[in-house]
Amino acid sequence: MAWGCAVCGLLALGGLLALLAQLARWLRADGDLTVLWAEWRGRRPENELPGKVVWVTGASSGIGEELAYQLAKIGALLAISARREDELERVKKKCLEISSLGEKDILVLRLDLTDRSSHEAATNSVLKHFGKIDVLVNNGGRSQRSLFVDTNLDVFSAIMELNYLGTISLTKYVLNHMIQRKKGKIVTMSSVMGIMGAPLASGYCASKHALQGFFNSLRTELTDYPEISIINICPGPVQSKIIQNVFTENLAKSIENSGDQSHKMPTDRCVRLTLVSMANDLKEAWISDHPYLAVCYLWQYAPTWAWWLMNKMGKKRIQNFKSGVDADVSYSRKNK
Template identity: 40%
Template sequence: MTFNHKWVWITGASSGIGEHLAYAFSRQGAHLILSSRQQPALEKVRAACAHPDKVEIVPLDVADLDSVQRTAREVLDRYGLPDILVNNAGISQRALAAETVVEVDMQIMQVNYFGTVALIKALLPEMIRQRKGHIVSISSVMGLFGAPWRTAYCASKHAMNGFHEGLRAELHPYGIPVTVIMPGYVNTNVTINALKGDGSKHAVKAKTTASGWEPDYFARRALRVIASRRREAILAGPREWLACTLKRFLPGVLHRVLNNIKASE
C-alpha cells in the first residue's frame, strides 16, 4: 500500500473532497491529520475512517493566518513533519461581480489562496531542512479559465496555479514535489457553501455539481495522481475537459459558451 504509515495532513477534511480523501488515504493505512473549522464534523469523518486510531483532529480556520502559523508549529512539535500536505479547504461563489462586495472577494482569496500559501510557508522551512514532504493542492479547472458567477473563485484558483508553478521550480533542488489537482464538477456541498454577493450562503446545490463525479471516485483517482507525484492533473468529466481544450485552442468558442452560463450551473 503506497500510503501505509505515511502522515498526511488534509485541510477542509470535514466535507466533500477532503472527507473522501481522508477515507481513501485511511483505507491505505495512512496516519491522518484532519483540519477544518468544524470539530464535530471532523470527529464524524474520523469515526468513518478505516483506521480511526490513526486519525488526529486539528481544528483550523485557514483564513486566520496567525492561527495557521501557530497550528503548523503545534503539528510539527506533536507529530513531526507530515509526508504529504493536502491543501483542500476552499469556498466558492455564486454571484455576479457587480453584485459582490469586495469583502467577499477578499474572503474567498483569503481562504483559497492566502490560507493555502500561509500553511505551505509555515511548513516550508522544515520541509527544506529535512528535504522531505510533498505539497498537494486542490485547485480547480476554474484555475485554467474564468467563468461567470464565480469571478473571485476563478481568481483565487488562477492565483493558486501560478504560485504552485513557481514554487515547484524553487523546491526542485530539494526533491520536494508539488502536485496541483484541478477537479471539474464533483458532487459535494461546494455550491451550497458558496458565497453570494453579500457573503451569505448560496444554499443551493447546482445541477452541474450534482451530476459531477462522486467524491469517492474523485478521491480514488486523486490518490493515484498523488502516488505518482505528477505535477498537475485535471480530474474532470468530458464537459470540463472540452472547456479546457477550447480555452487552449479555440478560446473564442469557449467564450461564446461562457456567455450563456446561468447562476444555477
C-alpha cells in the first residue's frame, strides 16, 4: 500500500511538472496565468492609469525607479519617495525627459519608512500637491543574505521595522484618504518569498509573509468599499540593485560581492506585468521566471513536494553564496 501511494505521488508530481513545462512552451514563462491573461485580454495600463496620481516608495533605484519611468511614459502623475533625495531628483529628471509630464506633475518627497512619525505629514504633502492619491505602491524595502545561526537578532528587528511596520504605517494614512473617496488602489511589492521559504532569507521571508497575511486580511475588512483594491505583487529574482543593499548578519556589514545579476528577469518586464496587474485589480500576481514560478505552484498545491525540492535547491543556494556568486545563479536557464 505504501509503495502504491508513493508511486501515485510520483506520477502526480510528474504530471504536474509536465503540464507546467508544456504551458511554459505555449506561454511566456514569466508570470502566472492570471497575469498573462490580463496582459493579453485585460485592461491596458495605457488606458487605465493616465492622469492617476501614483505614489511610489523606494523609487530611487530598481523596480521603483523603473515603475516611475513606465508610469511617466503612460502619463500618470507621480509622487516618488525614498531616503536619497538626490537620486529621486535624478529619476525625476529622466521622467521629464522621456514623457510629456511637466515639472509640477512629479513630486519628489524624501521618506524614511522606518520614521513612522513622519508618515502622516508625508501623506498630507502628497494630498496638498495633487489633491488626491489614486494608487499607493508600497515598494520600499530591503532583502537579506545571511544564515539565521550567524545573524544578530537586531537585523530581524530592522527588517520587520522597514519592510513590514513601515509599509503598513504609510498604508494606514493613505487608506484613510481612500476610504473618504471610496476608491483607490494599494499595491504592495511582496515577493515569491512571501509564498515560500528559502535559506539565506529567513528574516526577509518573514517580513513578506507578514505583508501577505496583513493585506489579505485588510482586503476582507474593506468589503464595503468595492472600489478600493488591495493588490499583492510577488516577483521572483529581478535585475535590480536590491542585492547590493541587502541585510547581512549584522547591521554594520554590507554584502561583499553581489555577483552577476544578468540571469534574472529584466526589471522592465517585471514592472510591465506589475502595471498590468494594477490596471486589472488582480488580488495577487506571481511575476517570475522558472523554476521559481513552478516552485510557487508546487508550494501552493503540493507543499510536501515543495519542501523536499527546496531542501535540494537550498543546499546549492548556500554553496553559491559562500563561494561569492549570486545565490540563485544555478537555477537560471539564461545563465546556462
